[in-house]
Amino acid sequence: MKLKNLVSAASLGIAMMIAGSPGIAAAQDANVLNIATDATFPPMEFVDKGQRTGFDVDIMNALAKAMGKQIQWTDIDFKGLIPGLIAHRFDAAISAIYITPERAQVVDFTQPYFAGGLSALVKADSPIKTLTDLNGKKVTVQVGTKSVNFLRDNYPQVQRVEVEKNQEMFDLVGIGRADAAVTGKPAAWQFVRTRPGFRVLDKELTTEAYGIAVRKDEPQLRDQMNAALAKIKADGTYDAIVKKWFSASTAATANPK
Structure with missing residues (x-):
């Protein structure tokens, strides 16, 4: 959401x-x-x-x-x-x-x-384990969401890939065009419950x-x-x-x- x-x-x-x-x-x-x-x-x-x-x-x-x-x-x-x-x-x-x-x-x-809060979603076999591992990686976010400015301000080494729709973020991770997606916790957990092959990092980026x-x-x-x-x-x-x-x-x- x-x-x-x-x-x-x-x-x-x-x-x-x-x-x-x-x-x-x-x-x-x-x-x-x-x-x-x-x-x-x-x-x-x-x-x-x-x-x-x-x-x-x-x-x-x-x-x-x-x-x-x-x-x-x-x-x-x-x-x-x-x-x-x-x-x-x-x-x-x-x-x-x-x-x-x-x-x-x-x-x-x-x-x-x-x-809620922001969470990072990656493929199940991704080497990304912690939030600091996002630095230098391609991370997709939805235009107009808090994720955009949050990554810009707190993870300046991240290469942001901005898309219009939430589903596009997950699709880019799935096909390997992005290393992770940052989105709301409920959406991230809903996605991994319904689609095998993905996981959510244990630590949330924010609590809001x-x-x-x-x-x-x-x-x-x-x-x-x-x-x-x-x-x-x-x-x-x-x-x-x-x-x-x-x-x-x-x-x-x-x-x-």
Whole structure:
């Protein structure tokens, strides 16, 4: 889910210029939430047999039910989520978005709803054993995600290979055009569970939390979502969704403090 970098200054500037114009979200029925996601990041959000599904999708559907609202989904590339939100193209975005100080300067976030972090995935027979072994190697990352700047700032010797889609990262590792992929922990572990011949490095690169992004001019929506999140945690709905998509051990540590 998909994690996840700053919008570029240029794209942010364009979004801000058009933010004052009435958009899709503004024209909607008050009982309908227009929610954006990049459904290419299993198990957080993806398309299966033509249906949008995943952990984030189930969480958002549960929140909407608790709020007495319906959802209209908007599919968009991850790098367009923050600019599109600022530009009023939709009401909120849920797509394995890490809460970061940089993003919090331009959008608001709900309370964290899941603990995650960046992990490195390699082929099972790769000589890469530790994070320092990434130096000098080709490491693929998804454009617009936090992985891009994290590697640039912390592993400057890494040769970054930037791609548009999460699946492309894994494909490049599989065919040997990249030595590793850096992505969100849930996606990395989901991939190795479903595809033999790969492994995730034991040590995570980061430990972070996911949040739902909303505009700063919609504090009431943020508060409503926070109240709904507290409700589904109290009535057991949240735990049931976590257990559906993750192992029992993951479920025990999923709720960030």
